[in-house]
Amino acid sequence: GAVVSQHPSWVICKSGTSVKIECRSLDFQATTMFWYRQFPKQSLMLMATSNEGSKATYEQGVEKDKFLINHASLTLSTLTVTSAHPEDSSFYICSARGVRKGYEQYFGPGTRLTVT
Amino acid sequence: GQNIDQPTEMTATEGAIVQINCTYQTSGFNGLFWYQQHAGEAPTFLSYNVLDGLEEKGRFSSFLSRSKGYSYLLLKELQMKDSASYLCAVRDPEGTYKYIFGTGTRLKVLA
Numbered sequence A: 001g002a003v004v005s006q007h008p009s010w011v012i013c014k015s016g017t018s019v020k021i022e023c024r025s026l027d028f029q030a031t032t033m034f035w036y037r038q039f040p041k042q043s044l045m046l047m048a049t050s051n052e053g054s055k056a057t058y059e060q061g062v063e064k065d066k067f068l069i070n071h072a073s074l075t076l077s078t079l080t081v082t083s084a085h086p087e088d089s090s091f092y093i094c095s096a097r098g099v100r101k102g103y104e105q106y107f108g109p110g111t112r113l114t115v116t
Numbered sequence B: 001g002q003n004i005d006q007p008t009e010m011t012a013t014e015g016a017i018v019q020i021n022c023t024y025q026t027s028g029f030n031g032l033f034w035y036q037q038h039a040g041e042a043p044t045f046l047s048y049n050v051l052d053g054l055e056e057k058g059r060f061s062s063f064l065s066r067s068k069g070y071s072y073l074l075l076k077e078l079q080m081k082d083s084a085s086y087l088c089a090v091r092d093p094e095g096t097y098k099y100i101f102g103t104g105t106r107l108k109v110l111a
Helices: none
Strands: A004-007 A010-013 A019-025 A032-038 A045-051 A067-073 A076-081 A090-097 A111-115 B003-005 B009-013 B018-025 B032-037 B044-049 B053-057 B060-065 B070-075 B084-091 B099-101 B105-110
Touching (some): A004 A090, A019 A090, A019 A111, A032 A067, A045 B099, A076 A090, B003 B084, B018 B032, B018 B084, B032 B070, B044 B060
Parallel strands (some): A010 A111
Antiparallel strands (some): A004 A019, A032 A090, B003 B018, B018 B070, B032 B084, B053 B060, B084 B105
């Protein structure tokens, strides 16, 4: 149990376009989802926390108008990178946490974004 | 502020034992996690400590001292497949119980 999927697994887009990444909890209800970004040879940096049905909480230094997060249901959260630029190229990982699962986070497989 | 430190890189030999340290200074504490991450993949859960002491799980053990803000991950009988990054993360007890990740340690296992 506790499977989290992400789609797409990788995406290449042109500078100036927007990209949407989906994160789904497949076998549990995720009351909270987390979005991380990871640059090569670096650790995971938390971008934002989203609770179902409410606005996301962004970490300091993360532009909320650039990284739009929607958590419309208990099994789906989306991250939209708007007007993407080459410096947004990174590995984006989501994790999910459900009430019944306690406070442990379950990670998705990640999405590799390359902006050309 | 929140500070979690790990050595950047370590090298060890196949069959050996290696200890990866993690020191933390955080405003709160609700458990410490260790994850393994292979390049281009998501982190996978290894261990969890919330009380002081040693937790053993097969070839992997993790130790915690809350008074010292210190943890280590011990890997025994190293195998080539253990070459990966190892991340420690502290869970924040406030609000959403978010994780604060350490800098990560890249372990290279040599034949």
